[in-house]
Amino acid sequence: MKRSILYILSLLFAGLFAVESCKKQDGGSGAPTPLTFTVPDGFPAPVYTFENNTPTEQGFQLGKKLFYDGRLSKDGNFPCASCHQQFAAFATLDHPLSHGFDNQFTTRNAPGLFNIAWMKTLHWDGGINHIEVQPLAPLEATNEMAETIDNVIAKLKADATYRQMFKAAFGEGEIDSQRMLKALAQFVAMIVSNDSKYDRVKKGQATFTIAEESGYKIFQAKCASCHTEPLFTDDSFRNTGLALDDVLKDYGRMRITGDPADSLKFKVPSLRNVFATFPYGHDGRFYSVGAVIDHYRSSVINSATTDPLVKNKIPISDYEKLDLLSFLETLTDSTLINNTRFAANE
Amino acid sequence: MKKVSLYGIFFCVLIFSACQKELTGNVNTARQYTVRITFQPAVNSQALAIGETYQNDLGEDYTVTAFRFYAAYPSLKNNNAALNVTNEKKYRLVDAGISSSVSFTITTADSVFNGLSFQVGVDSIDNVSGAQSGDLDPGKGMFWTWNSGYVMAKLEGTSSFSSMPANEFTYHVGGFSGVNNSIRIIALSTQQVKLNTGHTTDIIVQADINKWFSGVHALKISDNAFVHSPGALAKQYADNYATMFSIAEIVSE
Known part of the structure; x- marks a missing residue:
């Protein structure tokens, strides 16, 4: 009889576990901390409204880590921050053209990154129509970061810290370019200049x-x-x-x-x-x-x-x-x- | 002991029913018919072989190394009235090199059709809405990173008529807005088909690559070995490949 009670108990636990695992699919625990994007007084309504990309502290921190990580480039030397230096309001100081992979120059002067959420298009020629897809341009340009999207995603997937941070920011599911780009957008769009x-x-x-x-x-x-x-x-x-x-x-x-x-x-x-x-x-x-x-x-x-x-x-x-x-x-x-x-x- | 196994069964049933509900969602009791549309890359009615040498209608030899396009919104029609269909997904990136990528499964409550339509290309809104995933993941190599927008269709290969290095030609056709719009809607008539429940009906749609060069406009490889941006030339290629589709076979099993 003792054995059968144990049996029932273990079944009960198994049942509870199964129900729990079902539940997890619709949310899970440890929801990320929401962040608010404040439009400064006197500023117009921003173009980027974080639609389908609700900003969170975890998303912002992930975006920041990505922004400063050389692994987004082919040889590890060219994070976003190599051309977008904070002391230069996220432009490249003292360089008409910035440096990229294999001793190459970029073809244009790196713009400062601030108040980007108000830009209808990005780049000097306006070729980029949305803040979230902008990082793909330098990432794939052979004279800039010279990487491929797939390589970068593979590097991120292989890193335990990134796996944990992506999960904290976006929940269960694979690391993909969409999540990487949304995190970067959360970081960059939050850079607002309104205190001169x-x-x-x-x-x-x-x-x-x-x-x-x-x-x-x-x-x-x-x-x-x-x-x-x-x-x-x-x-x-x-x-x-x-x-x-x-x-x-x-x-x-x-x-x-x-x-x-x-x-x-x-x-x-x-x-x-x-x-x-x-x-x-x-x-x-x-x-x-x-x-x-x-x-x-x-x-x-x-x-x-x-x-x-x-x-x-x-x-x-x-x-x-x-x-x-x-x-x-x-x-x-x-x-x-x-x-x-x-x-x-x- | 008998008692115990009864409990076991009881718990199992509980667990399974709890999970099942989330997996299947609401069950539709109306009759459902399943149609699978399969794109078959081809040259002159023969299935495409990557690396094989072909000749286009302008007398130029060519081989194909890559052939991809976005198909969307497959739908069935009966006497020009659209059937109410449910698609498994909005977009399918059909890739001649990936056999699992060429089919779309749709379900419908109507049982008769005599036409098929679909879109080639990615909706304007999905070209301007930021980072996408799945078949629209920019990692699929169908997104222009320097001039935001999707490549709707891509044909790459080699030809002795190409003036580019290694005799390559690369046609990347895109453009989603205004005068540069390269999205094309394809409508094909079929015989009248009666669907049966419990059977999947297969529609094999051939995509004849020869039409890229001469479907509407004569576009010689010797004149244009590449197109890499939206514009007039890209639109001509889109006009051409819009004519490449034909119904090869409809099979009800």
């Missing part, structure tokens, strides 16, 4: 100097139609009258649309953190903000697609230039640049 001196002045927490105030007025009169506040870009594509580089032969937006009307047009970059991200221009040809202003003052090249707003050059006096530079310096967001939340763990 300019922002604090707007909130009434700081005041411009006389030069900054004067520069702001000049900015609003002569620059703001393209570099629209508060993002300091209108996210459009324009030909600003730069000469075609004979080596790069980069026609910008036309490469994507095939439309001659888009020849030599490039995305208007944000001027936030402009003093942290030199050099400037789609190919990094300008080594100082002053040099960019000089271009608009004196060396705009007119062609069929040159933007009407710069066609006749922009008259800016030497005095105005100095004040303008003072104002643009107020766009540096030290809070973002020093925020350890976005820095590599270690």
Whole structure:
């Protein structure tokens, strides 16, 4: 009789286990911690709304680990962060073009990564239509990270820490490119720049100097139609009258649309953190903000697609230039640049 | 002892019924007919052999190394009225190199049809909605990473008429919006077919690769050894391959 009681008990346990294993399929335990994405006061509604990718602390941390992990590149040397350095507002400091696999250069200047959630398209030519698929471009480009999606997924699957982190962020199921990309989007979209001196002045927490105030007025009169506040870009594509580089032969937006009307047009970059991200221009040809202003003052090249707003050059006096530079310096967001939340763990 | 085994059976039944409910979901008691559509890559009615040398209708030799396309929304029609069908999945990446990838199974409550239709290509919305999975996983090699969007169909091979290195040709056809739209809807008539419950009806649809070169537009390999972006040429290839499908056989077992 004792044996039969044991038998019944063990069956009972087996039954409980089976029911438990059924339950697990619809959720499981240890739900990830939700994160909120806050739209700063005065900012428009973001383009990326984390649709089908609810941000969580676990997803963000996984995205950050991926962002700083060289294993996403072929030889291990080129994580996302190799071209997107936090101290440069996630651009590449002091490099017109960034370095990639096998001593190669990229073909364009790495843009800063902040306020990406407000971008309708990504890249200088707008070729990328969604933040989640952007990492595939550098990952597969043979002169950048030079990897394949399948290789990267295999490396992640082979790593116990990643297996645990993917599970914590997304629950049961295989590691795949979709989950990797969603995690990266959670990290990158959370990088928001809204705490520069300019922002604090707007909130009434700081005041411009006389030069900054004067520069702001000049900015609003002569620059703001393209570099629209508060993002300091209108996210459009324009030909600003730069000469075609004979080596790069980069026609910008036309490469994507095939439309001659888009020849030599490039995305208007944000001027936030402009003093942290030199050099400037789609190919990094300008080594100082002053040099960019000089271009608009004196060396705009007119062609069929040159933007009407710069066609006749922009008259800016030497005095105005100095004040303008003072104002643009107020766009540096030290809070973002020093925020350890976005820095590599270690 | 008898008592114990009865308990055993009781628990087993409990466990199984608990699990089963989640696996099968709601059971439809109406009659269901099953139709399996199988794409058969072919050249001139003969099943495609990878690496074999063929000749297109423009007199050019070629071999095929890769042939893939996205099929979607297979549906049946009876006298142009669409049958109410349920697809096992929205997209199927048909790959000539993977035999398990070429079939779509659909179920319907209607029993008679005389036509079949499906889409070649990925819906516009799925080209602009971020990271996808399954057959749309960009790791499948059907996604342009530098110019977001899916390659709807891909044909790669070699030809002595190609001016590219190693005599290769690579046709990657895509484009989902506006003037560059390369999505094509295919409609094929069939004999009238009466479906039976308990039997799967197989429709074998041949995809004749020769039509890529001359289905509507004459596109010589010597003129175009590659297409790698959306645009006018990609659309011409899409027009051509939209004519490659034909019903080879319908089998009711």
